[in-house]
Structure formats: C-alpha cells, structure tokens
Amino acid sequence: MPYLPPTQCRRITALLVPADDAHPVRVVQVEDHARVISETIGGGLLDETAALLPDGQAVTLYLDEDRLAAGLPNNPRAARLAAHLRLRHRIPSAQLRGDLLVTGLDAAHADTNVPSSVLAAARRAGLLRRDR
Secondary structure, rough: OOOOOOOOOOEEEEEEOOOOOOOOOOEEHHHHHHHHHHHHHHOOOOEEEEEEEOOOOEEEEEOOOOOOOOOOOOOHHHHHHHHHHOOOOOHHHHOOOOEEEEEEEEEOOOOOOHHHHHHHHHHHHHOOOOOE
C-alpha cells in the first residue's frame, strides 16, 4: 500500500472480526492508511494476505504480524468466515489469531470496500446480523 498522509486517504468499508467474543463482528469505516488499519486491529505491524474468492472478487485479510509471538488468542470466528469464503488453504486456522480486518482489493492492489459476497458469507456463518 503506498504511503499517503492520513489527510489524503480514502474512507473504505471493511469487516472487523474481533477475536474476543464479547465484541461483535461488524462493518466499520476506516481510512485506507496502514496506521489506521493497524490501530483498528490492535496497533501491531500488519500482516496482509491477498486472496481471490471463488466469485472472482479479491480481498485483503489483515492480521497483526506478531500475533503468534505475542500470544494473541485464536479467532474461531475468523476461521469460520475463512471456511465460508473457502480460504482455509490461504490462512490455516492456527494462524488466525487476534482481530481480523477484511477489505476489498482492486486491480491496482489498493484497498477498496469489502465485497458484498464477504458480508453475505459472514451472515451465512452467523457472524453478522442481516441489518449490518
């Protein structure tokens, strides 16, 4: 992701899947900036994985880069979403620790709004209410 000062960033819609069950899975608005995305998932360095969904849409999965060393908790809701998106081969469940942020990804590899197919999968998985 190219560096842009936060004042020049676009706002995008993303799906936040917290590891803590006390916090709901929700759609959030974030600025398309590494620092803001990092703060959204806890403030660590970003580990970003680009993936192509079965419907042809591209997404970026953001996790804390130091999640294993930091002992962040497993995120079974993120594993369930990955299974519904057929992405288990891209990120094994054991690596889904800490909070997960999912954005869309365009042909220029820039973050975009999370695809509606991701939101639909989250609803099918019972992670996101219909009104979100």
